[in-house]
Amino acid sequence: MAHVWSAEIEEIARRRDMAAELGGPExxxxxxxxxxxxxxxxxGDLLDDDSFEEIGVLAGFAHEGADGSRKVVPANFVYGLGELDGRRVVVGGDDFTIRGGAADAAIMAKQVDSERAACALRLPLIRLIEGTGGGGSVKMVEQAGYTYVPANPGWDVIVDNLSQVPVVSACMGPVAGLGAARAVMSHFNVLIEDVAQLFVAGPPVVKHATGEQLTKNELGGAQVHRRSGxxxxxxxxxxxxxxxxxDFLSYLPSSVHELPPVAEPVAAATDSEALASVVPRNARQPYRLRTVLDAVFDAGSNFEYACYGGSVYTGLARLDGHPVGVVATDSYKGATMTPNGADALTRLVDLCETFHLPLVSLTDQAGMMIGLQAERGASIRRGARAVVAAYQARIPMAEVIVRRVFGVGGAGQVNRHRFSRQWAWPSGAWGSLPAEGGVEAAYRHELESAEDPESFIRDVNDRIQSAVSPFRTAEHYGVHDLIDPRETRGLLTRWVRDAYRILPELTGPPSFGTRP
Structure with a gap:
């Protein structure tokens, strides 16, 4: 049966079919x-089945065929709305099959509108990035006949989105230029090993500018970015x-105007009995952080956040179904806060502050990293920045002192100048500096005149060990409570319910704009 608009309806279907072909079979x-x-x-693999509602499917570059027909090469950016585990999201991705994802095969308004849609609808934004996504090639200058002063397209809303909705980027192939900038302008950025690379400029440009001859993986592959930040x-x-x-989005609300989604409670994967023996008496021996995480948080909920933190573990987890941020120490990787570890901590605290996740600190912090390498990495400035993040955050915090609290890094892992619930395990040790190794420096003159220096050192160490007992600190209310480690999950579970009761007061944008 013919309809009034049959020809146009058929043309819509034809053009949709052309868009589905992307850059063509080859x-x-x-x-x-x-x-x-x-x-x-x-x-299709990411979203729930049949939930993708594409926007701008007909946009592209048209040209007339020899037979007079009009063929449209689709713009190399695909975006729209869909559902992810039943929740609405905005997703946009680069099409590498058309000009390698470059801007000269894009209609930039589509990419900008994907950002605007997420902000306007208060929905998480997912970027599947592949290509440059920037100014295209130098051919564009010749074709246009002029050049321009750069302004990153849509950057105003890209910046605003960091303080409004969860933004996730996935580097799905080579990512350079403006594409690389978009990747890091997110709360979570994932890169695929051996397949994806991330760099400001690719190997040909780098070779011309610096003389370095590098492959894509050597310049911006997984081995580079495991520690780059x-x-x-x-x-x-x-x-x-x-x-x-x-997984990442499952811990976060759809926007800063909502609370994190509370799931059904799940028991811990490891029995709490393991916590009574997990920390060795020998302070030099490491312990299995995974044992602690699995005995404290809901089974299957521990999600490592920043891969580059080294000894500083940052993650997300659930307590009785409630999403929380987690900072701890992987003692097998060290005990000090490295510059990269400080950056990881800063990002986690800012993430939790932006999306109203209470923060749990399983504190074992020997202070900021020292030495020449640390100074070259601006250890003190980056560590201080992490401390500032903890002090500026308004979210509820709870601290379980598992082992060490020393130096500026240990002192500032949580804000101890406001009320935060705090417990300490009997393995806890704290102070301005560790007592071990400090006797020779503090008692140098006495040692020089002692008849038996070794006996003198033993006597001093015995007195110090008595003074640094966590029970002495508890007697002076230096910690709220010493607890049996096996009580930790139960106490934190009660705390997180209190924390979620006051979270509605914190909804809305963070007190200052979130930075990447």
Whole structure:
């Protein structure tokens, strides 16, 4: 049956079919041969079945065929609305099969509108980034006949989104230039090992500018970004990368105007009995942080946040179904706060402050990293920045002192100048400096005149060990309570219910704009 608008309706279907072809069969085959899916395949794998509502599907670059027909090459950015585990999100991705994701094959308004949509609808934003996404090639200058003073497209809303909605980026292939900047302008950035790279400029530009001859992986692959701080998670493949996106967003509200989603409570994976023996008496021996996490938080809920933190563990977890941020120490990687570890802590605190997640500190902090390497890395400034983040945050905090609290780093891991619930395990040790190794410096003159220096040192150490007993501190109310470590989960569970009761007062944008 013919309808009034049959011809136009058929043309809409034809153009949608053209858009579905992306860069054509040969370019799609090349994408698959390089071990990468197409943007449409990724969106289909990420979102709930049949939930994607594409926006701007007909946008593209038209040209007349020899037969007079009009063919449209689609713009190389695909975006729209969809559902992720039943929650509405905005997702946008670069199409590498058309001009390698470059801006000269894009209609920039689509990319900017994906940002605006997330902000306007108060929905999480997911960026699947592949290519440059920036100013295109120098061919554009010749074609246009002029150049321009750069202004990053849509950067005003990109900046605002960091303080409004969860923003997640996934580097799905080579990512450079403005694409790299978009990747790091997010709360969580994941990169796929051996498949994706992240760099300001690619190997040809770098070779011309610096003389360095590097492959893409050597310049911006996983081995570079495991410790760079530009990437939060390295995923082994696309499936794992997309799963990490789902997992990360499951802890966060859809916007700063809502509270984190509370799930059904789940028992801990490890019996609390393990906590009574997890920390060795020998302070030089490390312990298994995973044992602590699995005995304190809901089973299956521990999500490591920043991969580059070294000894500073940052993560998300659930307590009785309630999302929380977690900072702790992986003693197998050290005990001090490295410059990178300080950056990881800053990002976690800012994330929790922005999206109203209470913070749990499983404190074991020997202070800021010292030595020449630390000074070259601005250890004190970056560590102080982490302390400032903890002090500026308004979210409820709870602290369980597992082992050490020393120096500026230990003193500032949480804000101890306001009321935060605090418990200490009997393995706790604290002070301005560790007592071990300090006797020779503090008693230098006495040692020089002692008849038996070794006996003198033993006597002093015995007196110091008595004075640094955590029970002495508890007697003076220097810690709120000493507890049996096996009580930790139960106490934190009661605390998190109190914390969530006051969270509604904190909804809305953070007190200052969130930075990447």
């Amino acid at each position: 370019k799609v085959r090349r994408q698959h041969d390089n071990g990468r899916s197409t943007v449409r395949e990724r969106i 530009a990437v939060d998670r390295i995923a082994p493949d696309e499936k794992a990368a997309l799963q990490s996106v789902r």
